[in-house]
Amino acid sequence: MRELEGDHQGQGLRIAVVAARFNQFITGLLLEGVRNGLSTHGVREEDTVLLRVPGAFELPLVAKTLAGSGRYDAVVCLGAVIRGETTHYDLVSGQAASGITSASLETQVPVIFGVLTTENIDQAINRAGGKMGNIGYDAALSAIEMANLMRQVRDLEP
Numbered sequence: 575m576r577e578l579e580g581d582h583q584g585q586g587l588r589i590a591v592v593a594a595r596f597n598q599f600i601t602g603l604l605l606e607g608v609r610n611g612l613s614t615h616g617v618r619e620e621d622t623v624l625l626r627v628p629g630a631f632e633l634p635l636v637a638k639t640l641a642g643s644g645r646y647d648a649v650v651c652l653g654a655v656i657r658g659e660t661t662h663y664d665l666v667s668g669q670a671a672s673g674i675t676s677a678s679l680e681t682q683v684p685v686i687f688g689v690l691t692t693e694n695i696d697q698a699i700n701r702a703g704g705k706m707g708n709i710g711y712d713a714a715l716s717a718i719e720m721a722n723l724m725r726q727v728r729d730l731e732p
Contacts, residue, residue: 634673
């Protein structure tokens, strides 16, 4: 049985990052994690592009447009949705997740979900470079791994 698996070799990959401005204190830390993850694994800065959107709800549209352009091997979406006193959290986090998933499935380009959905600010801080690590860094590695795996999938003989 032939087995395929992506790796974390980012040389030659083109990666787009879409970051929400809402909760910028957290998304800025996630972005630092992405930058660190991409550069540590060989993705050149000139092979990356950063686009900013108002909030997590707006991530899917830009992500799908980038993924469908044929210019990027993967797209990383960054955001932070922190539960408040209304149902806004449920609506935004659910639609962001659904839209990001759809963008990836419809374009067949990895669109990585780097959106924190937390109960409070402390949980967000812990996942944006605190004691739980940095989800942005993890999202960068997922983007590299999935881009490399999808290249192998496309090269499979029929």
